[in-house]
Amino acid sequence: VVEGLALxxxxxxxxxxxxxxxxxxxxxxxxxxxxxxxxxFMITDVLTAVALYLxxxxxxxxxxKKQKLLIELDKYAPDVAELIRxxxxxxxxxxxxxxxxxxxxxxxxxxxxxxxxxINNTVIAFFILATIKGSAFLSAVFLALATYQSLYPLTxxxxxxxxxxxxxxxxxKLKSKSFWLYTVQYAALYLCSLVVIVCLSFFLLNxxxxxxxxxxxxxxxxxxxxxxxxxxxxxxxxxxxFSLFFVCVFQINVFFYTIPLAIKLKEHPVFFMFxxxxxxxxxxxxxxxxxxxxxxxxxxxxSHLYRFLRNIFILSCVLIVCSLLFPVLWHLWIYAGSxxxxxxxxxxxxxxxxxxxxxxxxxxxxxxxxxxxxxxxxLTRQDGTEAMLVLK
Amino acid sequence: GGMLAAAVLLLLVxxxxxxxxxxxxxxxxxEELLLSPLPDGDVAATFQFRTRWDADLQRGxxxxxxLFPKALGRLVAALGVRELHLALxxxxxxxxxxxxxxxxxxxxxxxxxxxxxxxxxxxxxWEELSNILSGIFCASLNFIDSTNTVTPTxxxxxxxxxxxxxxxxxxxxxxxxxxxxxxxxxxxxxxLPCGSKAGLAVxxxxxxxxxxxxxxxxxxxxxxxxxxxxxxxxxxxxQTLTVVFDTFSSGQGKKDWSLxxxxxxxxxxxxxxxxxxxxxxxxxxxxxxxxxxxxxxxPTSVHEAIVQGDKRTYAVYDLLSPSxxxxxxxxxxxxxxxxxxxxxDLPTPILHAQRYVSGYGLQTGEISTLIYNTxxxxxxxxxxxxxxxxxxxxxxxxxTIITKGKENKPSYIHYQPxxxxxxxxxxxxxxxxxxxxxxxxxxxxxxxxxxxxEYTPDPNHGFYVSSSVLSALVPSVIAMKDVDVEQSPLFTxxxxxxxxxxxxxxxxxxxxxxxxxxxxxSMPYNVICLTCTVVAVCYGxxxxxxxxxxxxxxxxxxxxxxxLANIIRKFRGVPPL
Numbered sequence: 001v002v003e004g005l006a007l008x009x010x011x012x013x014x015x016x017x018x019x020x021x022x023x024x025x026x027x028x029x030x031x032x033x034x035x036x037x038x039x040x041f042m043i044t045d046v047l048t049a050v051a052l053y054l055x056x057x058x059x060x061x062x063x064x065k066k067q068k069l070l071i072e073l074d075k076y077a078p079d080v081a082e083l084i085r086x087x088x089x090x091x092x093x094x095x096x097x098x099x100x101x102x103x104x105x106x107x108x109x110x111x112x113x114x115x116x117x118x119i120n121n122t123v124i125a126f127f128i129l130a131t132i133k134g135s136a137f138l139s140a141v142f143l144a145l146a147t148y149q150s151l152y153p154l155t156x157x158x159x160x161x162x163x164x165x166x167x168x169x170x171x172x173k174l175k176s177k178s179f180w181l182y183t184v185q186y187a188a189l190y191l192c193s194l195v196v197i198v199c200l201s202f203f204l205l206n207x208x209x210x211x212x213x214x215x216x217x218x219x220x221x222x223x224x225x226x227x228x229x230x231x232x233x234x235x236x237x238x239x240x241x242f243s244l245f246f247v248c249v250f251q252i253n254v255f256f257y258t259i260p261l262a263i264k265l266k267e268h269p270v271f272f273m274f275x276x277x278x279x280x281x282x283x284x285x286x287x288x289x290x291x292x293x294x295x296x297x298x299x300x301x302x303s304h305l306y307r308f309l310r311n312i313f314i315l316s317c318v319l320i321v322c323s324l325l326f327p328v329l330w331h332l333w334i335y336a337g338s339x340x341x342x343x344x345x346x347x348x349x350x351x352x353x354x355x356x357x358x359x360x361x362x363x364x365x366x367x368x369x370x371x372x373x374x375x376x377x378x379l380t381r382q383d384g385t386e387a388m389l390v391l392k
Numbered sequence: 393g394g395m396l397a398a399a400v401l402l403l404l405v406x407x408x409x410x411x412x413x414x415x416x417x418x419x420x421x422x423e424e425l426l427l428s429p430l431p432d433g434d435v436a437a438t439f440q441f442r443t444r445w446d447a448d449l450q451r452g453x454x455x456x457x458x459l460f461p462k463a464l465g466r467l468v469a470a471l472g473v474r475e476l477h478l479a480l481x482x483x484x485x486x487x488x489x490x491x492x493x494x495x496x497x498x499x500x501x502x503x504x505x506x507x508x509x510x511x512x513x514x515x516x517x518w519e520e521l522s523n524i525l526s527g528i529f530c531a532s533l534n535f536i537d538s539t540n541t542v543t544p545t546x547x548x549x550x551x552x553x554x555x556x557x558x559x560x561x562x563x564x565x566x567x568x569x570x571x572x573x574x575x576x577x578x579x580x581x582x583x584l585p586c587g588s589k590a591g592l593a594v595x596x597x598x599x600x601x602x603x604x605x606x607x608x609x610x611x612x613x614x615x616x617x618x619x620x621x622x623x624x625x626x627x628x629x630x631q632t633l634t635v636v637f638d639t640f641s642s643g644q645g646k647k648d649w650s651l652x653x654x655x656x657x658x659x660x661x662x663x664x665x666x667x668x669x670x671x672x673x674x675x676x677x678x679x680x681x682x683x684x685x686x687x688x689x690x691p692t693s694v695h696e697a698i699v700q701g702d703k704r705t706y707a708v709y710d711l712l713s714p715s716x717x718x719x720x721x722x723x724x725x726x727x728x729x730x731x732x733x734x735x736x737d738l739p740t741p742i743l744h745a746q747r748y749v750s751g752y753g754l755q756t757g758e759i760s761t762l763i764y765n766t767x768x769x770x771x772x773x774x775x776x777x778x779x780x781x782x783x784x785x786x787x788x789x790x791x792t793i794i795t796k797g798k799e800n801k802p803s804y805i806h807y808q809p810x811x812x813x814x815x816x817x818x819x820x821x822x823x824x825x826x827x828x829x830x831x832x833x834x835x836x837x838x839x840x841x842x843x844x845x846e847y848t849p850d851p852n853h854g855f856y857v858s859s860s861v862l863s864a865l866v867p868s869v870i871a872m873k874d875v876d877v878e879q880s881p882l883f884t885x886x887x888x889x890x891x892x893x894x895x896x897x898x899x900x901x902x903x904x905x906x907x908x909x910x911x912x913x914s915m916p917y918n919v920i921c922l923t924c925t926v927v928a929v930c931y932g933x934x935x936x937x938x939x940x941x942x943x944x945x946x947x948x949x950x951x952x953x954x955x956l957a958n959i960i961r962k963f964r965g966v967p968p969l
Contacts, residue, residue, distance in 0.1 A: 235843065261938065264938050360933035
C-alpha cells in the first residue's frame with residue numbers, strides 16, 4: 001500500500017506496475033490514515049472482535065429458541081438430555097469467541113505485519129453481524145464490500161440467504177413464490193451495492209485499471225511469491241501448457257462446494273457459513289494467516305461438539321508444529337541457503353491437510369450430533385446390543 | 393559544430409533532396425586509429441572507420457552500394473531507421489584507473505535506435521530490426537524483447553540530425569549476458585570496405601584482440617548535414633573498436649609498447665578506398681615534462697587538441713603520405729619510456745560512478761549507486777537511467793538520494809514500474825551533483841520466484857541487471873574550441889563538445905549479478921501429485937460427509953478374515969469375536 005501511495009504521488013497509476021493489488025478504496029483510506037497505520041490495524045481487530053461478540057450473542061439466542069421449539073414439537077429422541085444445550089453453558093461463548101480472535105497468535109502476527117487482511121476480516125465480521133441480526137440491506141452491503149475486496153466472499157451469499165429466509169420463516173421450497181421473491185430481493189440488493197462500490201472506485205482513480213490488477217490478479221495467480229497456501233509451488237512447477245487448465249480447476253475448487261453444502265446444511269446456515277469461510281481461507285489464491293484466524297475464532301461456538309471429534313489432538317498438534325516450523329524452514333531456504341524450497345513446501349502441504357481435516361472433523365461431529373438428537377443417544381441394534389454408527 | 397548543436401537544428405528535408413536527382417552519391421571512407429597510454433600503464437587503442445555517403449537512404453530506391461555496406465543500407469531504408477547504435481562489449485572500462493572513456497559501452501550487447509516518424513508500429517519494427525541485426529552480427533540479439541526494452545525519455549537524445557524528438561520513437565535494450573567473441577568480430581570486419589586486407593583493419597586479429605581486458609566493437613549509423621548550409625542529408629556509418637591491452641598491469645611486460653607487440657601485425661599500407669588514413673599516438677607530456685617518451689618512427693606531423701578538458705598532443709602518422717613508407721615497407725609504431733614514471737599519480741576523472749547490490753538472503757536486497765563529482769568548484773547535473781528486470785521488484789518509496797549527508801531531490805524523475813513478464817522497470821532521474829561530492833542513490837527490491845521454465849540452465853549463477861547509464865555535460869577546466877567534423881572526425885566523435893566549456897560524457901556502471909530463489913527443478917511431477925492429493929483429501933472428506941448419511945451398523949456374519957480369526961481363537965481356547 002505504501003508503494004501504491006508513492007506511485008500515486010509520482011503521478012503514475014498505482015496499477016501500472018505489478019506490486020500493488022489492493023482496491024482503490026483501500027488506497028484512499030490509507031491516503032489519510034497512513035501515519036496512524038498501527039493504530040488503524042489495532043482498531044480493526046478490536047472492531048472485528050466486537051462484531052463477532054455481538055453476532056454470537058444473538059446467534060445463541062436464536063439457537064436456544066430453535067432448540068426450545070424443537071423440544072416442544074417433540075422432534076428430539078427421549079434420551080438426549082445430555083446433548084441439549086443450556087443457557088448456562090452458552091453464556092460465555094461470545095466472550096470466548098472474541099478472545100479467541102484477539103488472542104490468536106495468527107491475529108497478532110497479522111496486526112504486527114499490518115496486513116490488509118485485517119480489514120477484510122472486519123468487513124466479513126460486520127457482514128456476519130448484520131446477517132444474524134436479520135438486516136438484509138446491511139448484510140448485502142457488507143457482503144458486496146467483502147466481495148469487492150477479495151473475490152471469494154461471493155460464496156457467502158448462499159449461507160446468508162438461507163439464514164435470512166429462516167429468520168423470515170420462509171420455507172425453502174423451489175416452488176414457493178415467497179422464496180423466489182426474497183431471493184431476488186436480496187440478490188438485487190447485493191448486486192446493486194457491488195455495482196455502486198465498483199463505480200465509486202472508478203471515479204476515485206478515473207480508470208478501470210484496477211479491475212485486471214485486483215480481480216485478474218486474484219483469478220490468474222501470476223505472482224508466485226511463497227505463501228502458506230498450495231498454489232504457489234504448484235504453478236511454479238507447472239508445465240506451461242496446462243497452466244490455464246489448472247488455474248481454472250483451482251478456482252472452481254473454491255466455489256463448487258457451495259451448492260452441495262447448501263443442500264446438506266440448509267437447516268444450519270451459520271455452520272454452513274463457518275465451513276464456507278474455512279474453505280475460502282484454505283483454497284484462496286493468496287491465503288494469509290489472518291484468514292485462518294477468522295474461522296478459528298468460531299471454534300468456541302461449536303465447543304459442544306467436542307465429544308464427537310475424532311482426531312482433534314493430532315490435528316491441533318499438526319497445526320501447532322507446522323506453524324512453528326514455517327518460519328524456521330523459510331529462514332533455512334531463503335537466508336541460510338541450507339534447505340531448499342521443498343522443505344517449506346512440505347510444511348505448506350501438511351498445514352493445509354491439517355486445516356482440511358480439522359474442518360471435516362467438525363463437520364462430521366456436527367452431523368453426528370444431529371443424528372443422535374433425532375435418533376437417541378443409546379442406539380441398539382435389532383438384537384439389543386449396542387450399535388455403531390457408520391456413514392453409508 | 394558539434395553533433396549536439398546540429399541536433400537542435402531544424403531540417404527541412406522536403407526542400408533539399410527533392411530537387412536532387414536520385415543517383416549514386418559520393419561516398420568517402422576515413423579510417424583512424426588512436427593509441428593512448430592509460431595512467432596505469434595499459435594502452436588503449438581505438439579504431440574508427442567512418443563511411444560517409446551523400447545519398448538519401450530514405451527516399452528512392454538506392455541500388456548501387458559502393459563503400460556503404462548493402463546489408464545496413466537496406467536495413468535503414470526498409471525499417472525506417474533514423475539512428476542506430478549497436479555495441480558489443482566484453483569487459484568493463486575502469487574509469488577510476490583509466491580515466492574518462494572515449495566511447496564507453498556497457499558490458500554485453502547494447503542497442504538503441506531512433507525510428508523515423510513515418511514508422512507506425514515501432515515495436516514491430518524494433519523486433520524485426522533486432523532479429524535482422526542478430527543475423528548480421530552473429531549475436532543473440534533476438535533475445536531482445538519487451539522484457540528488456542525500454543523507452544527512455546531523457547537519456548538518449550539523437551546524435552544525428554533530428555527534427556523533433558518524440559521519445560516514443562526511441563527504443564533501448566541491453567543484453568548484459570551476451571558474450572563477445574571471434575564470431576562477432578568477423579561479420580563486423582566484413583562490413584568494412586577494405587575488409588581486413590588493407591589499411592588499419594589488418595591489425596584486427598582476433599587472437600590478440602580478445603586477449604585484452606576490454607574489447608568493445610560498435611556500429612553507429614546516423615544522418616548528418618551534407619554541408620554547412622545543411623540542405624541535404626548524408627548518412628554516416630561509423631564502425632569503432634576499442635581495445636585495452638593490459639600487458640603492463642598484468643605483469644607481463646614493460647610499459648614500452650609497439651604495434652607489433654600489441655597486434656602481432658604491422659601496417660603496410662593504407663586502404664586504397666580510403667580518402668584519409670591516420671594513426672594518432674597520444675604523446676601528451678604529464679606534469680609538463682617533455683622528453684619523457686620517444687616515438688619511433690618520427691611522425692609525419694604533430695596535432696594538438698583540447699580533449700575532455702585537457703590539453704593533449706598527438707603524433708600523427710598519415711598512411712597516405714608517400715614519405716612514410718620510404719624507409720621500410722611496414723610501419724611499426726613504437727613508444728619507449730625514457731624514464732620510469734612514478735605511477736602513483738593517477739589523475740581522477742571528474743565524473744565517475746560505481747554500483748553494487750547489498751543485502752542478505754534471497755528475499756530482499758538493495759541497489760546502491762555512488763556518483764562522484766571531483767570537480768573542485770563546478771556543480772553539474774547528471775541524468776541517471778536504470779533498467780531493472782521485472783523479477784527484481786523495485787519499491788520506489790524506498791528510493792533515497794543522499795549527497796554530503798543531506799537529501800538531494802531530483803529535479804526530474806520518470807518512473808515506469810515493471811509488469812510481470814512484460815516490461816522491465818525504468819527509472820530516469822536528473823540529479824544535481826554539487827562540486828566535490830559523492831552522491832549515494834539507494835533503492836530496495838524484492839526477489840520474485842519465477843516459474844521453473846523461466847530460469848536459465850544455470851540458475852544458481854544468478855541473473856544479470858544491466859548497467860545503468862549516466863549522461864552528463866561535464867564542465868571542462870580549459871576552454872575547448874569547436875572542431876570541424878570533416879577535418880578530424882575521430883575527435884569529434886570520440887570527444888564531443890557542445891560548446892567550448894563542457895563536453896558530453898556517457899558513463900556506464902557495473903552490471904550486477906543477483907541470485908533469485910529457485911524451486912527444485914526435479915520435482916514437477918511430484919509437486920503436481922502431492923498438491924492434487926491434498927485437494928483430493930478435501931474433496932474426498934467432504935464428498936463422504938455430504939452424500940452419505942449415518943446408519944446403524946447391521947451385524948454381519950463376518951468376512952473371511954473374521955472366520956479365520958475365529959478358527960484360530962478356537963484352537964487357543966479364547967472366546968470368538
